[in-house]
Amino acid sequence: MSWVLSALLFWIAAWALNWAIARSPFHVTRAARILVPVIFGMAVLALWEGLVRGLGVSPVILPPPSDVAARFAAETGTLWEDFSQTVLKGALSGYVLGAMAALLTAIAIDRSAFLTRGLLPIGNFVAALPIVGIAPILVSWFGFDWQSKAAVVVVMVFFPILVNTVQGLAEASAMQKDLMRTYAAGYWQTLLKLRLPAAMPFVFNGLKIATTLALIGAIVAEYFGSPTRGMGFRISTGVGSLSIDLVWAEIAVAALTGSVVYGLVALAEKRVTFWHPSQRKT
Template structure:
């Protein structure tokens, strides 16, 4: 009971400290904006640790953060192999292929009103298909190695990027396009100097959405067949063995990989769309 009371006090203390920082005179500084989520995360982990120990929650229900850290440290080589198999080979390769194909298809659709009107409804239909239905089919088509996981990722990221890119390419106004025509600009000159820069915020919205879809798709696809390596494989087998600390260790790896992937895309967006109002302070 002492640990439970201590957890409540830690939560209240963290809440009070974050409230003071977020509403103080230095709330707009970059240091405070970084410090607030760090304090919240540390408070959450500490409360989790105290409650699990204080309430004596079984390991198979919810392991303590120290148990997860212990499993993480003891299985680093195995977690690294799973990361390479799922993220680098499956998610990242499928992400690059799917996003590149979507961008090229968006350019083709932009030049053909027939394709744009015909393919966008089909894209919305395919995007609504459940992954648990399409993943087993693609695994049977492309085999049990990373190629089938990359295929699942391609299907998942293709249409979000396609829809956003098509919408972005149509963002410029008629007056802007007419101005380019008065300069005798060709289609590609107008594309690279006007329409592509205007479409970048839309394109990056699709790319950022697809970062999380890619990792989720690769992990879920491994539930339906994979070699004896991979995040999805490790999670499914560890659940069967009631090794929940290992499951949470894989979740930590997935969360870190997904966050860094999203952050990398966001940094590229900030460097290329610095002129956009969304990037101004």
């Protein structure tokens, strides 16, 4: 019982602290913006730990976070092997290929207004479809290793990036294009110096959406057959053999990877589109 009580106490204390910070004049500072969610996250973990230990929940159903952390520390070798198989080989190569293909396709069809008008609705529609479903087809085409995972990722990230890039390329205003004309800029100069930079906020929007999709694609594809390593493989076999703490460790790796990659893309966006109003410091 003491576990539950102390967890609840910690939970209440954390909320009180957060409430105090949010009320205080410091709530606009960067430190508070980081501290408050961190305290909230710690409170959730403490509540989880306390409830699981205090109520005696079987570790087969839900292991306490401390067990997951211990397993994480003990199995770093396995986790790294899975990470490099799923993320570095499958997701990353597919992401890069898919993004390049989408960018090039967008630039190619952008020259024809007819194609753009035809492809945009279709791309929008396809981007909303459950494309993960093609995973078994691509696994049977490209085999069990990472190539099939990369193929799934290519298809999944292609449409969101394509649609966003096409929209972004239409972003430069007539005035700006006229200015380029008065400078006697050709098609390529206008593209490189005006329209591509102007499209970048949209492109990054697509790239950000695609980061999560890439991880989802690479993991789901492993449910349909993979060599005996990879995060999806470990999760599906771990659930079957009831080593749930290892599964949670894999989920932690996936969550961490997703957040870090998203953060990296957001950072690159900040560097590239520093001129955009949304990046302005208020």
